[in-house]
Amino acid sequence: MKIKKNDNVLVIKGKDKGRQGEVQRVLPGTQKVLIEGVNIVKRHRKAQGMSGADIVEKELPISIANVMLVCTHCQKPSKTSIRVIGDGSKARICKICEEVIE
Numbered sequence: 159m160k161i162k163k164n165d166n167v168l169v170i171k172g173k174d175k176g177r178q179g180e181v182q183r184v185l186p187g188t189q190k191v192l193i194e195g196v197n198i199v200k201r202h203r204k205a206q207g208m209s210g211a212d213i214v215e216k217e218l219p220i221s222i223a224n225v226m227l228v229c230t231h232c233q234k235p236s237k238t239s240i241r242v243i244g245d246g247s248k249a250r251i252c253k254i255c256e257e258v259i260e
């Protein structure tokens with residue numbers, strides 16, 4: 159998975175195209191990510207006891223193929239490459255500015 163929790167991503171497909179938000183959760187099994195404020199659905203909740211029925215808004219995860227990582231340096235949605243850095247760990251490199259994306 160090239161997208162991690164707390165990454166800033168841009169939605170490039172679907173009804174929320176153009177929207178940007180922070181990744182709240184990554185679901186590696188389904189290749190989906192949950193993004194703050196993106197893909198919000200309204201759920202009607204049935205009345206319980208004394209309280210009336212209400213509408214709950216919640217985000218649903220979207221496919222990782224529909225988002226692009228926004229570079230932390232140049233602030234542009236960027237394709238990334240993986241580079242092994244000094245200590246042997248892998249870093250994501252922005253293909254626009256060639257900086258490491260944190």
Ligand SMILES: [Zn+2]
Pocket residue numbers: 229230231232233234236252253254255256257
């Ligand atoms: Zn960049």
